[in-house]
Amino acid sequence: MLTPTSEAELSAAIASADGPLRILGGGTRPIGRPVTGQALSLGALSGVELYEPGALTIVVKAGTPLAEVEALLAKENQRLPFEPMDHRTLLGTEGEPTIGGVVAANVSGPRRIQAGACRDSLIGVRFVDGSGTILKNGGRVMKNVTGYDLVKLMAGSWGTLGVLTEVAFKVLPETETQANVLIDGLSPHQAVEAMSTALGSPFEITGAAHLPGDSPLTMLRLEGFAASVAYRTERLSALLAPFGSVRADSDAASVRAAWRDLRDVAAFSGAPGDVWRISVKPSDAPDIAALAGGRAMFDWGGGLIWVLAPEATDLRARLGAFAGHATLVRASEETRARIAPFQPAAAPIAALSEGLRRQFDPRGILNPGLMAA
Amino acid sequence: MEMPAPDSAVLSRKPRIVARLQEVLGKTGVIHDEAETRAYECDALTAYKCPPLAVVLPSSTAEVAAIMKVCHQEGVPVVPRGSGTSLAGGALPTADSVILGVSRLTRVLEIDYDNRFIRVQSGRTNLSVTGAVEEEDFFYAPDPSSQLACAIAGNVAMNSGGAHCLKYGVTTNNLMGVTMVTMDGQVLEIGGAHLDAAGYDLLGVICGSEGQLGVVTEATLRILRKPEGARPVLMGFDSNEVAGACVSDIIKAGVLPVAIEFMDRPCIEATEAFAKAGYPMCEALLIVEVEGSDAEIDEQLGVIMQIARRHNPVELREAQSEDEAKRIWLGRKSAFGAMGQINDYMCLDGTIPVSALPEVLRRIAEMSDEYGLKVANVFHAGDGNMHPLILFDANKPGDLELCEAFGADILKLCVEVGGCLTGEHGVGIEKRDLMTTQFEPQDLEIQMKVKDVFDPGWLLNPAKVFPLAASEARRKRRLAA
Secondary structure (H helix, E strand, C coil): CECCCCHHHHHHHHHCCCCCEEEECCCCCCCCCCCCCEEEECCCCCCEEEEEHHHCEEEEECCCEHHHHHHHHHHCCEECCCCCCCCHHHHCCCCCCEHHHHHHCCCCCCCHHHHCCHHHHEEEEEEECCCCCEEEEECCCCCCCCCCCHHHHHCCCCCCCCEEEEEEEECEECCCEEEEEEEECCCHHHHHHHHHHHHCCCCCEEEEEEECCCCCEEEEEEEECHHHHHHHHHHHHHHHHHHCCEEEECCHHHHHHHHHHHHCCHHHCCCCCEEEEEEECHHHHHHHHHHHCCEEEEEHHHCEEEEEECCCCCHHHHHCCCCEEEEEEECCHHHHHHCCCCCCCCHHHHHHHHHHHHHHCCCCCECCCCCCC | CCCCCCCHHHHHCHHHHHHHHHHHHCHHHEECCHHHHHHHCCCCCCCCCCCCCEEECCCCHHHHHHHHHHHHHHCCCEEEECCCCCCCCCCCCCCCCEEEECCCCCCEEEEECCCCEEEEECCCEHHHHHHHHHHHCEECCCCCCCCCCCEHHHHHHHCCCCCCHHHHCCHHHHEEEEEEECCCCCEEEEECCCCCCCCCCHHHHHCCCCCCCCEEEEEEEECEECCCCEEEEEEEECCHHHHHHHHHHHHHCCCCCCEEEEEEHHHHHHHHHHHCCCCCCCCEEEEEEEECCHHHHHHHHHHHHHHHHHCCCCEEEECCCHHHHHHHHHHHHCHHHHHHHHCEEEECCCECCHHHHHHHHHHHHHHHHHHCCCEEEEEECCCCECCEEEEECCCCCCHHHHHHHHHHHHHHHHHHCCCECCCCCCCCCCCHHHHHHHCCHHHHHHHHHHHHHHCCCCCECCCCCCCHHHHHHHHHHHHHC
16 A cells, blocks of 8 residues: 555555556545555545634645644634535445545535535645646635636545545634534425425524424424524424424534434435435425435435335436436445446536546546546 | 837738638638727736737637637737726737637626626626626626726736635636637637646646637636625724734634725825715725625624724724725725826835835835825725836826836845735736846746647737746747847
8 A cells, every 4th residue: 555645655556557456545435436546545635734723724734633723723612514414324334534535535414504515615736647646725814716616526536536645624713612403203294395485584593304204203403593593493493393393402412413414414324225316406306305215314405315225226227317416335346336326417417527637647546447437 | 118129021911811711710800900909909018008900809619719710820929808998908919819709798698696607708897797696686796997898808917816805715726617619729628617627737737828829718617605794993003014913813712704805095085085985084094895694794793803902093984884894895906096196106016025015014114205206095805916006197208107116126126025026916917027037047937838738839919928038938939039
């Protein structure tokens, strides 16, 4: 395994590579087509470069454990706005997730609907492209339109355009407390309607999820100063009363635990079957979930559906053409080799994406094929 | 400002090119008379002018695609234009170019409150997007100062920001999808009413690419429910350093204001003389606004005012009524107009780390003495996006050049302290030649390689963003072809 200890070493390693490289952060997210190639770990490129709480910005090396970044921010009562999911629960993996891995996979959690995705908080990157050239884009300030925005492009490119060495984020204050407004017994259609009502209210919902099953539960999260959360809990409960019996959970610890489980899709942890993640227009979600069959969970007000499907099923064949995209997140290597984990794009979009990949990695050695259709 | 020599072959084929464009749009959609094309010779960066070969005003995505095919076949450069409010020369024509104006593409295509988005044609103005959803108490968050006039097309091209982006983000954070026509006339649908990209985030690259990757004809935008209320507080301090420290302390306290605006003494004096908003005469003034219900606002402003008091403000004024709130914003909102009354000015928009604020203001003041040109500073302090206004006299020979040199020095300073050349206006032609102070050659090369993928012939919005020397080989390759 290659383990460069500096950006320069990484650059040399990539420039002199004579075959495919399998890029590794913490190794906790084995998603996409299986990649064969020499392992290249970013584990030794770790550490905080700069943290200015008063400017809401942090710059860290890509191999830094996510837990370290979150702990550092917590000390100053701040946090990453996008609430990244920890895939270890769902995928049964071990190891330490890295901040670079979070960016490479554009990992976002329930707060994505209000605070944006990982890519929205990412304000700068340094990376090494497929020919070993060290590059930078963006910077350490939160408003920056100087040149093309390759920061967004690098987020969610799964190491296929370049190997991240440093990432910069806009961070936000941690909130004083949080509460849940809960509704029992709704159908998916009713739940999406209730969540849309909540998200269309002025009460700043930072999480909207629905867990169907024998005792269906719809959860709406409110965060902020205590008095404000109490006020909004009351107003939101009144607003949602027509949907059913509404109750509130003001115990911050239990609310936090509920959203952590939701974020990490704990309900499907250890359950047999493949796991798909489907992004759709929220009001389409109930019908799409019904088409998909299997067990479903709704996040993002319905905009994100998690589906537990029988192993080796091509869910896209069941869904047919739909507006949105489906990603196969958990499946065996054989299944991931057979069924495209990432939603195949329309021909002109696929051509542009392939064109970009060739510019960034002309030899096709960085995680080759990982995102292939 | 150097612009590449126009392609004489294109100039000589003007009658044929115009005829082909008229075949697509009819006579009313094509402007080619030299007296009339002059209306499009510049945008809001009025120091540079060049009438285009022709102007086309399509009314549909299909027409845009047909025009692009003609221009592609004829090898004619295309300069997309929103409302022409760019301060960076983002829509400056070249003599051999066709201006593609989206001013007839103003329709609202879909409003969906349940799913919280609106789909509009890209020529619609920023403010009229909010106007379309206001009756249901929704709004479109990015609010550039030019929002009354500027088009969504230009907002997407420049990734426009505004005063409230500390909380709501800039265009790229509120853009869900686009319909875009490529230089060869293909119509692409990217993103939509769902979140995030299936593969590479092409939408993220298109937003902010200054019209160099394609012509955006439709956009799906996130809309939000309006907060229950908002209230500003005004604070005056006797030094920039103290005001800067106060900003930092507010942010660290865990309150997230929707806006923190900063004005320095020259700016306060000018706006006060013009708008009579009742601002205190002091070294630095902050306007901090928070949102929510009355009780929530009281709580947040309580925290903020307590912090402000620790910094011994010379003035601390909470708006007690809607009217007072308006007066507090009045001065800030008329700042640019006020400066325009007393002088010609050049508006910069570099961003700096908030921590570097006192040092940067001190050094700008020193440079101001050296250049003999006055500067007024007004800016979005929460995010470090500065707007130094350099005052000069356009009628005085050499003053514009002096002003530009001073501006370049300020922007270099922004980069030196860890910031960037432009926070929300874009590079255009204005900052094109300064790009090498922020980027290494390879950093520019990879961006140009992205353009190669979308526009291999380099016909879209020529001579913007990249220093001419950096793009020379690619432009020559086009002419050779």
